[in-house]
Amino acid sequence: MFFAWLKRFMPNGLYGRAALILIVPIVTIQVVVSIIFVQRYFSDVTLQMARNMRVEIGQIDATIRTGQTAEAGFSEAERLARGLDIRMWRGGAGAAGDARVFYDFSGIVVTRTLHQSLAGLRAVDLSDLSVVRLVIDNPRGTYELAFDRNRITARNPHQLLVYMLATGLLMTVVAFLFLRNQLRPIRRLSQAAEAFGRGRSVPYRISGAAEVRAAGAAFLDMRARIERHIEQRTLMLSGVSHDLRTPLTRLKLGLAMLGDGEDVAALERDVDDMRRMLDGFLAFARSEALDGDTVETDPAQLLRQAANDAQRAGQMVTIRDVEGEGTAQWRPRAIRRALDNLIGNAVAYGRHTELSVAILDRAVRYSVEDDGPGIPEELRDEAMKPFSRLEPARNQDRTSGVGLGLAITADIARSHGGSLRLGRSERLGGLKAELVLAR
Ligand SMILES: Nc1ncnc2c1ncn2[C@@H]1O[C@H](COP(=O)(O)OP(=O)(O)OP(=O)(O)O)[C@@H](O)[C@H]1O
Ligand SMILES: [Mg+2]
Known part of the structure; x- marks a missing residue:
């Protein structure tokens, strides 16, 4: 449930997914390390430094208190403070309360630690990021101390984070480049496979990681075998058909010499049928080998031509709908043959025929509709098989069909x-x- 929901936001492409797999761990590591570091940094280091500082300040405070007089105590303490590199002056006109800049997180620890054990501490003023100012109430008088902030907080706390982010970014870019090189062979393989699925044989060179190479080699083997297979089929069928034509022609000649008897006429019709069938075989065998390469084709134009030719032959064929526009990479003669087969069936089994075409983003959909008997659902697969004619009784008058039209079209x-x-x-x-x- 949750994963299904999550899946909708996941990238589809291999590239996007690999990038995600790559980036998620890097970012997670960085975040975790940053959090741990910041915590350590703010609480531990700052705490320790603040404690040390507190000891020094405590000493100054004690010196004031133990002086013979207030005067002597203060001058003794001032000397001590100078030695400790702390600026000190009497009177406490400065800040009345604690102050810090809102993003100064280590300031919280500093303020808290100093307050914890310096009883007379009135105010910790951190509003200047580079200086710490303290106002301390001593029984012998209020005084102020000021010292550098980096004595109590490590300098440049963000440096590590910046370094980490920068290297992380750099490494991601480098990884991206490597990744792209690794993914390119996969993409090339999928393009070659897709093109071959559409009947185009694009050049493909094996490259990439071992697994991709193996898949590429398997693809090339497969492609070569399929091509050889098609070639053999074409050769065999056309060879047989061609070889049968000669004896058939002889047969026809022989029949013609026999005279005009009714039996002879029937035999001649049979011979004609056989020739037509042979032509059908040839067309079937060549359906893939024919027409060579794909060219830019206008699907609507192709349909109009097919409709025109049918109309000129006296068929009731109309174009109902042409939707969308654009061109496609096709073998136009093959497509034309497919359309002609469908239109031929429609006019043979029905009376009116309506054509339409929808040119979509990635595909083109032709439909050919007629008002004939149709094909019952359970027989539709059967009708598309080579040499299958349904219910020969239904269309006895049409002896011409071989049952290849739909098979060739498919x-x-x-x-x-x-x-x-x-x-x-x-x-x-x-x-x-x-x-x-x-398309
Ligand atoms: N428009 C249609 N209406 C009804 N039946 C059809 C239609 N088109 C095809 N069929 C049925 O499907 C069978 C197979 O059609 P297919 O086009 O493959 O062969 P065919 O038309 O008989 O012969 P061919 O097209 O090779 O000359 C046909 O014999 C017919 O029974
Ligand atoms: Mg047909």
Whole structure:
């Protein structure tokens, strides 16, 4: 409970946290040491010095009292005071009561200690920080004493604190610099990993502490393996598809030579379907490898183009909403293919299609809604798998589909650090496909 509350104020970044871990102990040590020191200083040292001073003053006081006459006592005491480096004069017109500056904490101890055993002490005047003035009542007359403050309080009490603070600050700065150097490799690794998650392969060089190096090496291995994997998949699928095309073409030629029988026409349709499927495989296999590098893309512009092309093909496609603006680092052709797949499904399974796009801070959300039958919730995951077509009976007339459209779209979304979500359209009643992509 308390920690959850505390967590809200904690920095999120590694840098901030490390800084906190670093600074909290330093500050705590300084505070503790300062408190202990100040206490020792104010109470112990001052107390001892005040006691010594009291003995000297007591001697002066006693000398006055034991003189043959008051005169003799005072002149004897004055000589003694000179020897002790204390200024002394008779008469007590000075301060009537104790006085000190409000921030003069050691003054409290001084005043208290002196009062404790000097019976005749009337006033301790510390209003001048460098001088202590005492007014003492003696049976033989009132007199005043003055001596340097540093005889009773150690000089420059703040010096240690200042030194400590200064070195503490210096060490913190040095530690910060070291820390930054240590954290930079981690940040570089996370940037490379993030970029790769979005389908970009940025150059990354292993550096930093042993653990970071290990993670970096593991990341590079992983990246290389995934890239190899994709490459192999592309190569295999496109190789197979390509190799199958030649016999298919031969088959088609052979069928054409057979004449115009009804059976032949059906066979030709089958061959055409197979070609389309092969094209689908090729597209799927290439979905990641295609299009090369990312470029600055305008998400709204992309949607308008897709809508325009669909309208020109006679589809009922409208753009309902364009929210926000900005550009994104994408492979525009891949995104365009993803949108076309979704729009193609929407016009194939419904009649009206509505498109919208929301350009957010860190992501872009396209939605494609239609008024068709939609996909029941339990079948949505299934629909996104490659080669899966739902209820073939439902759309028997469409023999063309391979069942790859949604799989390719989801793949493209993932390679752009996003995802494809299927849901129900509140407005139109059919499917609502949401394509979320990182900017
Ligand atoms: N807008 C939609 N409305 C209803 N059902 C849909 C919709 N979009 C997709 N489906 C269902 O999900 C299945 C998978 O869709 P997907 O786009 O992956 O394949 P396809 O459209 O059948 O073939 P392809 O797109 O490869 O030509 C479809 O067969 C269909 O049953
Ligand atoms: Mg489709």
